Amino acid sequence: MRGSRCFTHGGPRPVGRTRRPLPAECARRAGPSPRTRGGLARLPRQAARRAALEAGSRELLILRVAWRTRSRYEWDQHVRIAGRLGVSDEQIAAVGRGPRAEIWSPLERLLISATDQLLEDQRIDDATWTGLAEPTTTAG
Template identity: 55%
Template sequence: MTPAPRLAPLPPQQWDESARNMLRGKVKLADRYLSGAPDAPRMPNILGILGHHAELGGAWLAYNGVLLERSALDPRHRELLILRVARLSGSTYEWAQHARLGAGCGLTEEQIEAVAVGPGAPVWSPLERLLLTAVDELLDRQRVGDDTWAGLARHLDTRQLIEVLFVAGSYLCLALVFNSVDLELDPEMERETVPAQPDTEERP
């Protein structure tokens, strides 16, 4: 039997008006999620968590919208960064969500599986290897190393370099929330997309 989460997503019928207004304008299906209609789509669990703190939830969705919808980074590279964060932080929810999004942005099944191996996997281009290494260094040492930074700067402009840092940091923050509230997977998420822990893992 799966234990109950520490903090359950707030059901749409319990959202007050400030929480409802927080969602509107930031999530395309907001009104349908909140409608209570028999055919309404199920609200994703992450939105249900944000519903507990409307002011914070609204600010987060607006900020994260820049990273997801107006990104300077190639979306495929952004999803690669997020998947590595999810893998290193052990965030099942974040991994399941972004394995699907990454595939939609062009990451192959082989590449998604190779995220668990890390930058040493043979499937990566030089830039992809640097992006994965940057995540490893940020989570291990809280700083991108000099060699990695110089390598990234040969491929990316200043806005993209800043986004590498913000994507890794932002999705580590989300992973910490997901892990700490024991956020359950949404029904449409596949558990088998979560990578098993390899016996060895290439780390810089």
């Protein structure tokens, strides 16, 4: 996005700083393609309804999508929510490092990997699905 007026995603910042709203053209560029937008929008709701996923883990998924899509509004809102749900500042800071960050539990690592795969390929690979299905992983 060289030469555009869009913000540069800098990741976690202190909560409460005043920011100017994004120009409409940046919001369009920052989001996922129209083909995947609907599925990504439903992901957190479906995860909350259908899976035994803790609220903090759900917020990590939302934060990862916000990070990857450079959605400042979603990031700012869900940093606050995640903090209220017990997600640590260290975990929030690690969202930008992805699944390889050492802070993640096996479940969190798999969830972040699944989120990245959905964003990149619109599918979750077999190894990640298998890992998510294992009882020792889903126990947290």
